[in-house]
Amino acid sequence: MSIWWSLHLRREAASVPLARRLLLGTMETAGVDPDISFDLSIALTEACANAVEHGGATSPDGSPGVYRVTAYLDGEKCRIEVTDSGPGFPAARTARPRALRAPLMAPAQPDTQAENGRGLCLIEALADHVHVRNRPGRGAVVSFDKILKWREDALLKAS
Template identity: 70%
Template sequence: MSIWWSLHLRREAASVPLARRLLMGTMETAGVDPDVSYELSVALTEACANAVEHGGGGGSRGPGGGALSEAYRVTAYLDGETCRIEVADSGPGFPGRAAPAAPSDEAENGRGLRLIEELADHVQFGNRSGRGGAVVSFDKILKWRDSPALLLA
């Protein structure tokens, strides 16, 4: 089975639950184990929250004249036994390194990225080439319920 979708969302807190609900609905329909779905939804929530908080400032304009820096993109791929999620924004990106440094116990930022690392099987933090912005992508091996809601031939 292969399912994918991509969303372009405004950098507003209200966009985060929308992405999470779409992912959860997709996973439930495909028959993914609820525990795995929950872990991926928490990781997605953290990545989206990071894009909302830190993903602006590019100043580019989109087709309707709106600032592209006010948006971010979420793409999810369920392909075979793996789910891959990518969240990309138009902000300044991660400063000078592929992976953010581990936060200190007193740090107010960075814990969400560490949570993503704990919940996913493989994580990449990077910067978009050319246009700027951060990209957080993560994969998880899927487990299935005994009786999926969606049976694809």
């Protein structure tokens, strides 16, 4: 069984729950275990929030730019990609080995932007594999995979 969909969304906060609901609905219909669906929906929310906040300049007409969300359920795995057209991630964020990146619950630093990078750390904690592709000046792609578990009554269970 394979399912995929792709959305082009305006960089507006209202687009984030739309992507999350579509993912949850797809997974529920396919018969994915609710705990796996929940983890992936939180990871998708974080990736979309990053795209909305950092994803690029406004369109020539002054409206927010766009970002793309693509989800693939293929056999036993789900892969989600969120692509924006912003400045990309700082080189230090994508160049450090995973083990050296900021911990999820890093103590807040009063004189810094303490929340920067926490979304990516949360995605790393919820997914089995995370890849950040930096395209300086042309945006970033955050993709993450998770092995699927199926409900007993799943109609579309992978074989």
